[in-house]
Amino acid sequence: VFEQLQLPYLVADELKAYGFNINELNLKANVVICPIDYEQSLNVMQQLVQPPIHLTDAAVFVLAQNAKFSRAVLTDDPALRQQL
Numbered sequence: 001v002f003e004q005l006q007l008p009y010l011v012a013d014e015l016k017a018y019g020f021n022i023n024e025l026n027l028k029a030n031v032v033i034c035p036i037d038y039e040q041s042l043n044v045m046q047q048l049v050q051p052p053i054h055l056t057d058a059a060v061f062v063l064a065q066n067a068k069f070s071r072a073v074l075t076d077d078p079a080l081r082q083q084l
Helices: 009-017 038-047 055-066 078-083
Strands: 004-008 030-034
Touching: 004 009, 004 055, 009 030, 009 055, 038 055, 055 078
Parallel strands: 004 030
Antiparallel strands: none
């Protein structure tokens, strides 16, 4: 469905922590790991307090925000969905 998937570094690190190697996933999409400023993610996390989101989800929010919310965001987090 998607030609490219963009993941913030924090999401890629979280996937690794759970034993997922992005390069070994059978995805047809090109996976791009995007640098997101840690401080910017932290600021977003502190601003979006109701419902609260985690730092990793804040990085996803920043990635979406940087694209002016013009791209689809895939998440299983209901708090992040609400904020988006």
